[in-house]
Amino acid sequence: MVQPGDNPAERPKAAVMEDVAELAGVSAMTVSRVLNTPEKVRPETRARVLAAVRELDYRPNSAARVLVTGRSGALGVVSFDTILFGPASTLYGIERAARENGYLVSIASLPALTRRSIAEGVDRLRSQSVDGVIVIAPHESAGEGLRHLPAGLPVVDVGGAKDVPVPVAAVDQHAGAVRATRHLLSLGHRTVWHLAGPPNWVESSGRLKGWREALEAEGREVPVPMVGDWTAHSGYEIGKRLAREDGMTAVFAANDHMAMGLLRALREVGRRVPEDVSVVGFDDVPEAAYFWPPLTTVRQNFGEVGRLAFQLLLDRIGGVEGDTRRLVEPELVVRESTGMSS
Amino acid sequence: MVQPGDNPAERPKAAVMEDVAELAGVSAMTVSRVLNTPEKVRPETRARVLAAVRELDYRPNSAARVLVTGRSGALGVVSFDTILFGPASTLYGIERAARENGYLVSIASLPALTRRSIAEGVDRLRSQSVDGVIVIAPHESAGEGLRHLPAGLPVVDVGGAKDVPVPVAAVDQHAGAVRATRHLLSLGHRTVWHLAGPPNWVESSGRLKGWREALEAEGREVPVPMVGDWTAHSGYEIGKRLAREDGMTAVFAANDHMAMGLLRALREVGRRVPEDVSVVGFDDVPEAAYFWPPLTTVRQNFGEVGRLAFQLLLDRIGGVEGDTRRLVEPELVVRESTGMSS
DNA sequence: TTCCTGAGTGTTTGCGATAACAAGTGATGG
DNA sequence: CCATCACTTGTTATCGCAAACACTCAGGAA
Structure with missing residues (x-):
């Protein structure tokens, strides 16, 4: 058994679940329960564990969790031209919705808008074990790229063409x-x-x-x-x-x-x-x-589109089926560049 | 031993290293070597393995790799107001540099620009095992937020104030x-x-x-x-x-x-x-x-700033020390809104 | 011949978490 | 008074990969 002190080098390695368990006088499993299903743990035990978590500044290692649960709590966004106002706003809307729901966002921006690069972007994200992917690629070729997706990976398209084989959120x-x-x-x-x-x-x-x-x-x-x-x-x-x-x-x-x-x-x-x-x-x-x-x-309302896209993806991750198409109504804003014909 | 067919349900589970090994007639370790240190494997063996990889469309599971190596090949970006031209362009520059170097980017956008939320953003990313974090938070309070960072996590700041305790990339x-x-x-x-x-x-x-x-x-x-x-x-x-x-x-x-x-x-x-x-x-x-x-x-040149920030972070991840400060020179573009004083 | 060397490959172990199952406690009820 | 159940906690196995170490087998040196 390695004791603290066995190692002369004083590298303060991050605490793991076992450390927390030891400090709280429980098993690692109980720590896991406190974090995931707190209602199944006696309040006093829970308090002891939480105290230990705080004291050690413990953070669960998400890689380990992903490995065993298969879910990462992260979603991927494949996008093109995130500098433009539209994509940037949509991305922001997605990010906000994701944050509010405890999801993290990974992005894969595309060097070009082709079937190939879309597929490649999805792949890069998939290899990071994202739970799902939102594609912001308002190009007709996106449909092609989305036709050959790894099975089992939930994908939602933003602003997609009519024949896109996945759920779509878009402005009308x-x-x-x-x-x-x-x-x-x-x-x-x-x-x-x-x-x-x-x-x-x-x-x-x-x-x-x-x-x-x-x-x-x-x-x-x-x-x-x-x-x-x-x-x-x-x-x-x-x-x-x-x-x-x-x-x-x-x-x-x-x-x-x-x-x-x-x-x-x-x-x-x-x-x-x-x-x-x-x-x-x-x-x-x-x-x-x-x-x-x-x-x-x-x-x-790009923010709303982002929110809808995230919601659609969440549904998909949760097992809801069906090729939904969710449209946001745009709004005419009349200012001074239009007037009666003379 | 589980044979294909033992399971009546026809869910095409993604191939793992062992599957590739079996198909290629080698051990899992050899597959791992082909992927990570190909020069240590005999060319013929390597070819057989690669063929099996392609046939099964095998993708290494990054969570498992992270767990054992401690490195994720992902970096995090903490940012505020990614809709604005500056931050959006910088983010894009970072993303591009990261992609070219095989890194993936996770983003944590901030609901507000405070020490607390910066620290929280860094934490969210850290829990995803990113190898390092770039902070785009051009607010003086960012300095505070960056003063209490988890030890051992490489962090770079974009456009930071002078007293930021981490390397900085910025426009002058x-x-x-x-x-x-x-x-x-x-x-x-x-x-x-x-x-x-x-x-x-x-x-x-x-x-x-x-x-x-x-x-x-x-x-x-x-x-x-x-x-x-x-x-x-x-x-x-x-x-x-x-x-x-x-x-x-x-x-x-x-x-x-x-x-x-x-x-x-x-x-x-x-x-x-x-x-x-x-x-x-x-x-x-x-x-x-x-x-x-x-x-x-x-x-x-925001793209250049993003590139520099990524480079600085890469250095840090590689173990380079020192609080570097890298400045990009801006350029005056004369058009028609300025003229001689009358 | 015997030993060594090193390239190429295999076996074992463990990363940090959770699922599945096991086990201990006290309360309940017949 | 003991079987049973609900509640709480612990034990073991496992996810997929790579590090560390072990092995095999050629070719060359002694």
Whole structure:
């Protein structure tokens, strides 16, 4: 038996369950019970054990626990472009929900958005024994990547395409685009142009479709959409072309940053917003209210999406089946970049 | 011995090392060696084992490995406000560096920035057996939180105050502020006003100090700094007051979003930028070039900070001692929001 | 021949926790 | 007065892997 003192080196190794047990005068099993099912231990014993835990600053070793229980209390998030407002906010929502439920979050950000790298990200997380994985990869290729998953690993997708074979939490992009478009039509504009997001992004398609259908439902002409890449820069470049279009009085931009670039392009060619052209964005980034002019946009509650995704995953981990699809309603925020058609 | 088929239920349990060993006709130890020290195994044996690994889609169980080796190949990040551009970018930089080095990242975001919650975040990560922790908590109170750390856990701080008792990776805020201020003075402005960040944030103090010292070094009058909270909203509110100041021709805002609010406030009272007032921001958020006018600002290379922080942590894990302090130089990006004093 | 060397492989043990089962206590009831 | 039960606590086995040590077998040195 190794006694304290046998070892001349004075490295204060972290206490283990046995140490706590010894100090409290019980068996290790009782310590385990105090930590996991306290109601099964006599109050006095429990108190003694807890005192010992505090005195030794004992922390259960999660690796050992994982090994025997098969559950880690950690979930993984596979994501792309966590610097963007949307993914970052979603991640934050997930993290908060996880924390409140005693879960820890590991992240695997992707170098690129391909089936391969998604599968690889899931794998890296799986090898860390996460209890489940949330994928934030709003690209149509994600569906592919999610089709060949290790069996038995609960996976939830955020903002996924329709055919994703796992539960999905997302903002209703279509509804948001419809709202934005109708808002512009209701101000008297003959039709609405669209500054779309990059192809094959789930949000791009959803917003494009919503915009088109809203126009068609009213029998309006559907202009050719212009395609950007989410950046203010692309909004600016495209905006310069768009600004030359005759009769263009209303634009629905697929996100706020492109709308920002567009605003600048319009200003540079002397088209006033909202007097000459109305602009609607999408996202409601915190600074949208301070654009010039303050941007009318569609607010997405990313935090709520994160919370829903976590809840779905928790259900899955708990054994609930079924390919659920949970949608969050976006909200139109009217500011000063939209006005009556003149 | 349990044979495949003993169990009527057809749950395809994940393969373990023993399964691979059996299929390859070797012992489990040899499999372990193939995975960890391949050069110690005869090539033919190695090939047989690797084939078996692939056939069974075997993944080592990291919990078991952690238990026996004491190292997890995961690091933790404690952070606050991961939605903001700075922390999000830093986190991304860390994640990328970690991935390239085979590390996984767990995050513990803080509900508030206090000594208590920092300590708690570190604890949550420690209980997951991370090999080390990076703290992104640019608040002066972080120093306190870092003073009482579990012994033996390598910790690195990002953007920390001077007295933080652990290695630090950060952008040289002071130098950035000096550069911004000198730039304005060099344009002929008599002095420079400052729209500061919230008190007790490391960045706020660093930028404030740099600004003040740059003015003092030239013997200029030092106006009373106005204090915001990083948001465009606060920049706008304060900007409305600032705009009434007589003789105010140059402002250094402590971040781009406050500068954005300031730009709007100036416009509203009819002061032109840069003709009447010059404005410099800090951060160079991707959309800064599309502000109206395009914002002169100080670019921080957050990705580089993340990389350095990871490197420092890796050194620490490897046993390197010493309280290193690694600074990244910021860069002044001149755009159109600054001009000669009229 | 005998011994040694070292590359390659196998066996045993233990990391720290929990599951499953065992056992001790006192109370209950027939 | 003893069987039985509920409650509390202890004992043993096990999770999957790697460290430490043991073994085998060639080829070369003595």
